[in-house]
Amino acid sequence: MAMTDLIHADLHERYGTKAYSSLTMHRLGLWLFIISDAFFFTALISSRYFVSGTDRPDALIQELGLALTAVLLLSSLSAYRSEVAASHGDTEGAKRWIMITIIAGFVFLGGVVFEWYEAFHDFPPGSGFGTTFFTLTGIHTTHVISGIILLAFVYRRAAKGEYGPGHYWGVEGAAKYWHFVDLAWVFIYPTLYLVGESVEMGAHG
């Protein structure tokens, strides 16, 4: 395998084109996926203004929204640290930071579930704002869950010592995906919690 790769790279050099490593291909693949998914979130976020205008119910728990955002943003930092640790061959560090990220993910999920529980009374899924709220947070939550699953797999492989300098794509990929999920929330949070007027809404408002 390595031998033919060498010949291949050599031919590219001789004929003036570029040989791409499989790592570059994986990175490209992930970026394409992120671009694609970003279109989905664009549709999602713009639909808010069609479905429920710019009003938001005063029953939203502002402190909770802010706390969720903070937790998620901090977890981006820990995801980044895990990547750095893996790239330095620091397996223990990588494991620790991945675990912290996963825990932050669960804290976030817990907060969302609490908010849903409250929302069921104040603006249920059948109401105007409820439709927006449950759709946006619901779809974002599936992303968070898939991110946690990815991180869990990566944790397991890190524990087996599969990553080291130069070969830590698993950690890098999972961390990049996690950043994307956080970034999506950075747009969703103002869309739900900050935009427009806070008004009193009945269960069918």
Next chain:
Amino acid sequence: MTALKPLGRAILFALIGFLIGAGLSAALVEAAGRDEMKEPIIAGGYMFALIGWLFGVGVWGSWVREWFGATVKPFHIEGWGRYLGFSTDHKVIGVQYGVTTIVIFLLAGALALLMRIELADANSTLLSRTDYNTVMGLHGIMMIAVAVAALMGGFANYVMPLMIGADDVAFPRLNALSFWIVPPVAVLLILTPLFGGMDTGWTGYPPLSSQGPTGNLLFLMAFTTFGLSSILGGLNFLATIITMRAPGMTWSRIPIFVWAVFAASLISLTATQFVAYALLMVIFERVFGMHFFDGTIGGDAILFEHVFWFYSHPAVYVMILPAFGIELEILSHFARKPVFAYKWVVRAFFSIVGLSFVVWAHHLFTSGMSSELHGPFMVLTELISIPTGVVFLAAVGTIWRGRLWLKTPMLFAMGVIANFLIGGLTGLYVADVVTDLNFQDTYFVVAHFHYTIVGGEIFALMGAIYYWYPKITGRMYSERLGRIHFIGMMVLYNVTFIPMFIVGAQGMNRRVADYPAEFENLNMFITVSSLLLGLAFIPFVYNMVNSWIRGRKAGDNPWGARTLEWQTTSPPPEENFETQPVVVEDPYGYGDPDAKHFEFPSGSGHVAEPAGGDD
């Protein structure tokens, strides 16, 4: 028997998945205290059934096991059995897509004939109105799926990696996954009539689609699933074209079909997410009782149309761009002339991609959208005619004063030029607000889009089938039957669809089983010619099947074409090329005896007969 193992396992896992999903959904509905049970159970069951199906067919064995630290068992079977499993060879996947889409094409064609028989007279005779609507919707969505997947899934998969001198696509397992997502789509669509059918047509507009029978839910889930396949395919092709080109294959040397696939993939990758969301909104209305489209609660019915067409207009270019690529490819090789204005064609492809994102609301001129938007969307739509015209002129320029070798592929490629001219020009009438206010939802629109999709894309598809048939099967089709198929299809196709412009302009509505008696004569005429058009496919099917079994050996490069897929055996070995080809010039140097597209530097390689200009 072992060949059927993956499928058997897939079906078993799908059933188990369904039970799990249905059970979970039932428990959740119970906990939430809602009374609507049926649709959440079906939706939840389907989601898990889909996962079960994919795991069973090979995603588990050749992929996910790895994540658990176990070794994967790649799928490897010789013979026809390889088409029934999770093969990661792009050539096998191309054939899987190709055969699947042709079968769906013929089925959907039969549904069209059923509609035509109903429309032979002005009253309901054969089908009830609901049944008519279901047949029409299924015909529409099946054909849309064929139009999106036949060229991109079938030919882009089979030919594109060969054309760029690669040994496979960038992500082979993802490629297999994209294909195996498709069979569940077909199953859902086939089940639709058993669940009350659907009245909406392929566009699935709410509120009809969110209030109609459960058949609508199956349709919506099928369409969403199909979108997922399309997104993953686009991602894979982009990565392949960017990273897997052979040494020396610079951007200005890649065949025009590859550019077309690249441009179309950009649309699949991005715009498809919008249709997924549009359909999901309706699914959420049905399953979770949400309200996106009800003005009295919140929401706006036009939201769906905006999000839906933000994908579905660009999607027509996912259909037509690869068709343009194939058309130019065939014209060049059979006229023995370079693709005319290659660089301008590439620029045109990307202008089309860009513009296709800003014209969607031309489908909403009569929907009650704010009328200030009419003018801008009309102008933007008409702007697309400029790059489209560039491609058209390049096609004409390519055959201009060439010595045309009129084999079946060439006949079809020239048919594309003629038919697409009509399709494109009538596009202007529906793009113009004033005329569209009259034409919208009439047979004029039906005729317009059939001229672009059938006259443009399906003709290119047929050309592609004949052109690459010897490469894929290693055998030559019967030229005589091919010509009969072409002449029959070209004549009867036009005879069938031209009158639709007339009844449409006179005001006959589309999507109706009954119509005013004054249109009866022309409709009878259309029905008769459509049935004859159906007969024109008999020589095609016979030719394909018979030649695959008994056709004469075709040789490696029967057309003497210069692109790389012809510089290997027919069919190519699993690794595509015995030694790596490298590229030194563009592939269209016909007429220049010194021009050469490729060489095999490390070893002699497998060189086919010299690619030259005999006829």
